[in-house]
Amino acid sequence: xxxxxxxxxxxxxxxxxxxxxxxxxxxxxxxxxxxxxxxxxxxxxxxxxxxxxxxxxxxxxxxxxxxxxxxxxxxxxxxxxxxxxxxxxxxxxxxxxxxxxxxxxxxxxxxxxxxxxxxxxxxxxxxxxxxxxxxxxxxxxxxxxxxxxxxxxxxxxxxxxxxxxxxxxxxxxxxxxxxxxxxxxxxxxxxxxxxxxxxxxxxxxxxxxxxxxxxxxxxxxxxxxxxxxxxxxxxxxxxxxxxxxxxxxxxxxxxxxxxxxxxxxxxxxxxxxxxxxxxxxxxxxxxxxxxxxxxxxxxxxxxxxxxxxxxxxxxxxxxxxxxxxxxxxxxxxxxxxxxxxxxxxxxxxxxxxxxxxxxxxxxx
Amino acid sequence: xxxxxxxxxxxxxxxxxxxxxxxxxxxxxxxxxxxxxxxxxxxxxxxxxxxxxxxxxxxxxxxxxxxxxxxxxxxxxxxxxxxxxxxxxxxxxxxxxxxxxxxxxxxxxxxxxxxxxxxxxxxxxxxxxxxxxxxxxxxxxxxxxxxxxxxxxxxxxxxxxxxxxxxxxxxxxxxxxxxxxxxxxxxxxxxxxxxxxxxxxxxxxxxxxxxxxxxxxxxxxxxxxxxxxxxxxxxxxxxxxxxxxxxxxxxxxxxxxxxxxxxxxxxxxxxxxxxxxxxxxxx
Numbered sequence: 001x002x003x004x005x006x007x008x009x010x011x012x013x014x015x016x017x018x019x020x021x022x023x024x025x026x027x028x029x030x031x032x033x034x035x036x037x038x039x040x041x042x043x044x045x046x047x048x049x050x051x052x053x054x055x056x057x058x059x060x061x062x063x064x065x066x067x068x069x070x071x072x073x074x075x076x077x078x079x080x081x082x083x084x085x086x087x088x089x090x091x092x093x094x095x096x097x098x099x100x101x102x103x104x105x106x107x108x109x110x111x112x113x114x115x116x117x118x119x120x121x122x123x124x125x126x127x128x129x130x131x132x133x134x135x136x137x138x139x140x141x142x143x144x145x146x147x148x149x150x151x152x153x154x155x156x157x158x159x160x161x162x163x164x165x166x167x168x169x170x171x172x173x174x175x176x177x178x179x180x181x182x183x184x185x186x187x188x189x190x191x192x193x194x195x196x197x198x199x200x201x202x203x204x205x206x207x208x209x210x211x212x213x214x215x216x217x218x219x220x221x222x223x224x225x226x227x228x229x230x231x232x233x234x235x236x237x238x239x240x241x242x243x244x245x246x247x248x249x250x251x252x253x254x255x256x257x258x259x260x261x262x263x264x265x266x267x268x269x270x271x272x273x274x275x276x277x278x279x280x281x282x283x284x285x286x287x288x289x290x291x292x293x294x295x296x297x298x299x300x301x302x303x304x305x306x307x308x309x310x311x312x313x314x315x316x317x318x319x320x321x322x323x324x325x326x327x328x329x330x331x332x333x334x335x336x337x338x339x340x341x342x343x344x345x346x347x348x349x350x351x352x353x354x355x356x357x358x359x360x361x362x363x364x
Numbered sequence: 365x366x367x368x369x370x371x372x373x374x375x376x377x378x379x380x381x382x383x384x385x386x387x388x389x390x391x392x393x394x395x396x397x398x399x400x401x402x403x404x405x406x407x408x409x410x411x412x413x414x415x416x417x418x419x420x421x422x423x424x425x426x427x428x429x430x431x432x433x434x435x436x437x438x439x440x441x442x443x444x445x446x447x448x449x450x451x452x453x454x455x456x457x458x459x460x461x462x463x464x465x466x467x468x469x470x471x472x473x474x475x476x477x478x479x480x481x482x483x484x485x486x487x488x489x490x491x492x493x494x495x496x497x498x499x500x501x502x503x504x505x506x507x508x509x510x511x512x513x514x515x516x517x518x519x520x521x522x523x524x525x526x527x528x529x530x531x532x533x534x535x536x537x538x539x540x541x542x543x544x545x546x547x548x549x550x551x552x553x554x555x556x557x558x559x560x561x562x563x564x565x566x567x568x569x570x571x572x573x574x575x576x577x578x579x580x581x582x583x584x585x586x587x588x589x590x591x592x593x594x595x596x597x598x599x600x601x602x603x604x605x606x607x608x609x610x611x612x613x614x615x616x617x618x619x620x621x622x623x624x625x626x627x628x629x630x631x632x633x634x635x636x637x638x639x640x641x642x643x644x645x646x647x
Contacts, residue, residue, distance in 0.1 A: 089456065137628045140635055144399040147459075148586040149627050155579045156620030163617040275575055279401075279463045286460040322478045326471035326571075333468030337446065337461050344453040 040211045044204035051200045060192045064264065065304055067196040070203040071260035073300035076285050077210050077293055078253025083282065084290040085219060086246035087226030089143070092134075092150030094278035095157045096251045097258030099127050101268035102161075104259040105174040116178075120202055120259060127255020128248050135247030139240050154278040158270035173269030176262070199260045206256055211293060213249060222246050280332070287336050289348025298347045306332050371612040372605065377498035379604015380505040384560035385581030386588060386596035387509065388553040393590045395529045395549035396451060399582070402442060402462040404574035405469035406554045407561030410435040411569055412477055414562060415484060424485055431558045439554025443547045474571040481568040490566075501563045508556055509597050515552075516593075525549055576620070580607060583623045587630045589637025598639065 051070075055063055079093050103126045107119045114122075138149050161168040168174065180191025189197065213219055221242045224232040233239050262268045280303060288299030310331040314324035343350040385403065392400045413434040418427030446465060451458040488496035516522040527535035528545035536542050564577045584603045588595025603623065610622045630638060 083456075089459070137632075141628075141631050142635070144393070144590060145586055145627075145631055145635070147399060148582045149624060149631070152579050152583060152620060152624040152627060155576060156624055159617040159620055163615060275579075276467065279467065283460050283463050283467075286457060290456070323475045325479055326474040329467050330471035330475070333464040333466075333471065336464035337468070340450055340457045340461050340464070344450075344457055 036215050037208070037212045040208040044208040047204045047207075048200055051204075052197060055189070055193045055196055060190055063190070063192040063196040065308065067192075067199040067260075067264045068304045069300045070196070070199040071257045071264070072281075072284075072303055073257075073296050074203045074206050074260070075254045075257030076281055076288070076299045077207055077296040078250040078257070079281055079285050080290065080293055080296050081210055081214060081219075081222070081253070082246050082250035083285060084292075084295075085214060085226065086222035086243060088243060088246065089147045089282070090150045090247075090250065091147050091278050091282060092153035092157075093250070093254050093281045094273045094275070095150075095153045096127050096130065096254035097261065097277070097281075098157055098268070098270075098273035099130050099251075100255030100258030100260075101262035101273070102168065102174065103127070103255070104262040105176045105268045108176040108178060109174065116198060116263070119263075120256060123255050123259035124252045127258075128252040130255070131248035131251025132244065134251070135244040138247070139243050151275070151278075154273075155275050158273055161270045169269075171270055173267055173271075175267045178263050178266060195264050199264060202256065202260060206253060207293065210249070210253060214293070218242070218245065276329070283332075283336050287339050287346055289346030289351075291345065292348055295346055295348045302335075302347075303332070306335065367612065371608045373494045373498065375605035375608030376601060377494075377501050377604070378564070378608065379584075379601040380498075380501040381560050381564035381577065381600075382580045382584045382603050383597045383600025384505050384508065384556055384563060385577060386584035386600045387505075387512070387593055388557035388560065389582060389585040390588070390590060390593050390596040391512075391549055391553040391556070393585070394593075395525065395546055395553075396447070396458075397455065398447070398451065398458055398462070399590070400462050400550075400553070401459065402465040402469065403554070403557050403581070404561075404578040405466045406435055406438045406442065407557045407574055408469060408473050408571065409438050410554075410558030411484070411561040411565045411573075412473055415477075415482060415569065418485065424487065428487070428562060431562050432555050435554040435556075435558025435561075436551045439557070440547050440551040442554075443550035447550075448543065448546070470571045477571075479571055481570045484566045484569045486566045487562070497566075504559060504563070505597070505600075508559060509593065512552075512556075512593060521548065579620060580604075580623060583627055586627055587637055589639050592637065592639045595637050595639035599637070 051066065055066065058066075075093060075097055079090065082088055082090055082093075100123050103123045104119060107114060107122060134150075134153065138146055141149055161173070162170055178195070181189045181194035185194065214222075221232070221237045224235065224237055225239060225242055229239060258268075258273075284299035284303045285295060287302060288297070289295030307328045310328035311324065314327040339347065339350075345352075385407070388403055389400060392398060392403075410431040414427035414431035416427075417430040418424055421427070442465065446461060447458060450461050486497040487500050490497040514522075516526060524535070524540045525545045525548060527538070527540050528542040529549070532542045535545075560577070560581065561574065565573060580603050581600070584599035585596050586599075587602070588597070588599030603626070606622065606626060607619045610616075610619050614622075
């Protein structure tokens with residue numbers, strides 16, 4: 001569907017992240033002559049065009065699902081930079097989505113005149129600040145200790161909505177109404193399609209930024225940290241600073257994803273940012289393939305569509321409410337375990353290997 | 365003052381459950397260098413087994429025994445059939461698989477018993493200050509910690525388990541069946557996890573009942589040092605006390621974030637937990 005976007009990402013992280021195929025085909029070399037931000041923006045534009053085309057030929061329901069794929073993908077891509085890039089395992093990514101979502105609803109409620117672009121920029125700023133706070137506090141933690149600390153964040157943060165009930169709406173959360181398509185596009189796009197378009201515009205820009213970071217010096221520094229912290233420090237990489245920066249970028253991407261979710265769904269409730277969300281994001285990332293931004297795409301598609309299919313399946317089999325409510329989670333868990341059992345590099349790893357096998361051997 | 369004493373006693377009793385869960389995490393971490401996020405799921409299986417058995421037979425203690433057995437079996441099965449094939453490949457993948465397992469088991473429990481809450485009995489009366497059930501929690505966890513210490517220190521099985529964790533290759537050369545020892549470690553850990561579930565479950569159980577307990581358990585394990593069983597017990601009691609004071613004086617919503625603050629502060633001062641020994645490394 002939106003493969004061009006993903007392709008830019010793959011170019012960016014491919015060589016450094018995992019030993020996939022042969023990146024130095026002639027085609028690849030000619031592409032590399034473009035400066036990296038420009039190349040990523042070009043692919044972003046192509047991706048956006050593809051999504052727009054898809055939106056125009058499909059209906060409202062698909063638009064909402066595509067939007068869900070978009071914001072999930074952005075959040076997972078941020079996590080990819082953090083976990084796959086710098087090697088810090090965060091179990092609290094949902095907390096940053098929650099910060100983004102609540103920032104969005106509060107902005108719409110209290111500053112209704114601000115345009116959506118301004119809202120999104122403010123969300124990036126707010127979640128980046130939250131990321132600095134958490135990242136600086138946890139910069140000394142490593143491995144399972146960091147995972148434990150972020151896990152607590154994911155569980156603890158929703159409790160704040162009960163503490164500040166008047167301001168954050170308690171367990172009912174906050175509801176907003178966001179504007180649909182502007183008047184001159186009323187006939188072309190429905191409101192849902194317009195929202196999906198806004199989401200994907202933001203997502204492709206965000207992905208282009210992430211891909212640029214990942215292919216640049218910062219990305220290289222992060223990967224050096226992931227592989228060997230001591231060696232990286234010896235080579236002059238500022239360890240603490242790079243870790244915090246990775247955390248901040250991931251938080252900003254997560255926050256933006258959450259903000260877009262609130263924009264599409266028109267609501268932010270503590271019950272949608274549970275521990276399960278954070279775990280699902282990380283699990284989906286590993287499932288999709290941790291080594292490249294492509295993985296984020298497979299992850300997002302899987303999370304969104306597996307949920308829908310499993311719910312449909314349970315409904316059509318008429319298995320009762322208990323089974324129906326729990327089938328998506330069980331289904332996801334089983335698929336996750338099986339994929340990791342048989343394809344340790346995730347879906348993207350499996351696809352890369354398949355591609356390498358299909359390619360004629362002369363190009364190697 | 366009475367309020368303070370009540371909070372202290374309550375904190376110790378809940379802390380016992382956190383300590384048990386932390387202990388089960390630490391045993392598995394020592395054996396396989398893996399934080400077992402499926403631990404609450406295993407405890408969930410155990411507790412729902414107890415719920416069913418108690419419902420059928422009417423005896424709490426039959427249910428209790430069934431829970432511990434279920435924990436033991438589930439832990440061994442998970443290690444043998446799910447973790448071992450994957451842990452060989454990648455550490456991160458093994459962690460993610462325990463997460464997947466958590467999702468699957470929580471979902472399955474919800475499918476079988478429903479997502480709604482069920483009433484669940486305490487072992488003893490829970491009325492009054494320092495009720496029998498609280499005493500039971502503290503005593504049972506203390507006994508488990510001592511038994512564990514004795515197992516590791518004085519029995520051949522414990523020696524083999526330590527050897528398998530410390531240096532798998534050398535242990536294998538001297539005839540220790542390393543795989544079997546790992547399975548044994550997981551079984552013992554899950555059995556203790558089941559005990560934690562039986563202590564922390566009442567008065568109501570639901571598929572998500574252990575999420576928060578698990579968070580405090582992992583907090584306890586982390587501040588005690590993931591490598592140290594005694595650290596886990598101390599950490600559990602400390603977290604129990606801390607959460608009890610925070611909930612009593614400041615409000616229960618802040619308890620989890622306080623736990624985060626405690627973790628960050630403790631680990632900034634001692635990156636490997638309170639009871640860690642500084643590790644010397646040859647360069």
